[in-house]
Amino acid sequence: MFLPAKTTRTETALPRACSLAEGDWHILSGFWHPVAWSEEVAAAPVPVRLLDERLVLWRDEPGIVHAAKDLCLHRGGRLSRGKVCAGQITCPLHGFRYDGSGACRKVPALGAEVPIPKRLRLDIRASAERYGLVWVCLAESPRAPLPDWPLIEAGIGTIARVPSAVWQASAARHVENFNDLCHIPFVHPDTFGGDEDRTIAPYRVEIGAGTLSYEAEYTEQTRYKTPGAAPQGRRTRHYAYALTLPFASWLTITDAESEFHVFDIASPVSAMTTRIFQILVDRTGRLQPAEMIAFQNRINAEDAPLVEAQSPLELPLDLRDEIHIPADRMSIEYRRMLAGLGLGAETILGPTAPGD
Ligand SMILES: [Fe+2]
Structure with a gap:
């Protein structure tokens, strides 16, 4: 009886039944x-x-x-x-x-x-x-260090770690959604979404070595209302997004009275399954971890089913594959940078969203 030829076991051999290209x-x-x-x-x-x-x-x-x-x-x-x-x-x-x-x-x-x-x-x-x-x-030598987030270790304010959830979506789709200002009024009307008709002013994306960031003003309408209750009024806050490739995001939200941080890391379990890790920091120390986590979970519950239904499930890195508007500057640069790493070079026909 003949046995198949032995392949050499190497550190970088693909896992069995690998869902990624x-x-x-x-x-x-x-x-x-x-x-x-x-x-x-x-x-x-x-x-x-x-x-x-x-x-x-x-x-x-x-x-x-x-x-x-x-x-x-x-x-x-x-x-x-x-x-x-x-x-x-x-x-x-x-x-x-x-x-x-x-x-x-x-x-x-x-x-x-x-x-x-x-x-x-x-x-x-x-x-x-x-x-x-x-x-x-997984590789023998990492190609980049861990994200540099000393603020988490500074011990100032309240820190809350959100119990992680698994999304049936690609990590890159999650990351793009997290860093997208445009979706907030439509996806988050029951948490912090502002006016649907407010235009997004042009903004500039700063590109670093493996990082990209941008800042914008955003007027929240209903941030702390309970579901179904009347809006609590408006407040304009400064949103600063900082993304470390490939999937680590840091959003800083500030106004005259508060400074709040959301660290969001999408961990690719497989091509279309992603475990989400989030760390919240309220620098004022006025909020309790339980209320921070409860509010973040409400936001996540608004995002997840819509990101899981995007089609295709993987993020198209060829800019010709979807249509862009100026407010998409961050997502355009993110796709460019992922493509610049060499991702998406091989086309795979992954699963489509449920209902397709
Ligand atoms: Fe969202």
Whole structure:
């Protein structure tokens, strides 16, 4: 009987049943993406998925988080269904134990005097903890650092972490929607949307190394009303959007009395499935975390079903594929920058939105 030829296992091999185009996967795997809140990684191993790669996270005895492919090379055991023993991830099938470097430290059936095969190693991926999040980079060397957000670590005001939700949408569609001023009156009339007929003044997008930003005034009409109640009046606030490629956004909303920040990171679970991580900072300290989270969840509930219904689900990066208006300057530049990374070079016919 003939067996198929063995391919060489490499660090950058695509996951099985990868939903992304191969080129897109290789580009996105070079960035850091959040995969869990820090507090989620405690005594038990945690399964996560990033760019279709199944990973296991665990915390060792000094408290360092590690990430590896969720696979024991002995018999293909799913490590996330095992346990952590003395800071080492332990396979549920035969009790093989691995340390944070990926080295196998114990094979119970082998006996302590017999050497452990050197090839018995985990496929470790780079991980980091920052801003209360666990970040993973699937590539051997990240092509960009983590977003630089010292404000989250300054300890001023109230910080709230929104329980993350999974959207059935591409990460880039989510990011574009988050950074779009034009959609607010129509999608958010029950939270903070202003007049539908207010035109958007021309604005300038600043482009940096892997970043883009713009600022605008926005008149909110109903920010804190409860659903169904009358508008509470208007207030004009300054909106400053700052986006770090590929999927990390930071919105600062200020007026004379307040300074509010929304950090929003879209983590690509697969091509069309995205886990959303949001950190809110009220610099005045007047708001309570529970009310900040409740209001943000109302906003998210307005966005999600509409972004999940956009067609196509993936963000078209060829500017000829959709029609643009001047108020789309940010989204035009975002699409250009993603295309500039090399994304979207291969056309894939992904799934369409529900109802198409
Ligand atoms: Fe929105």
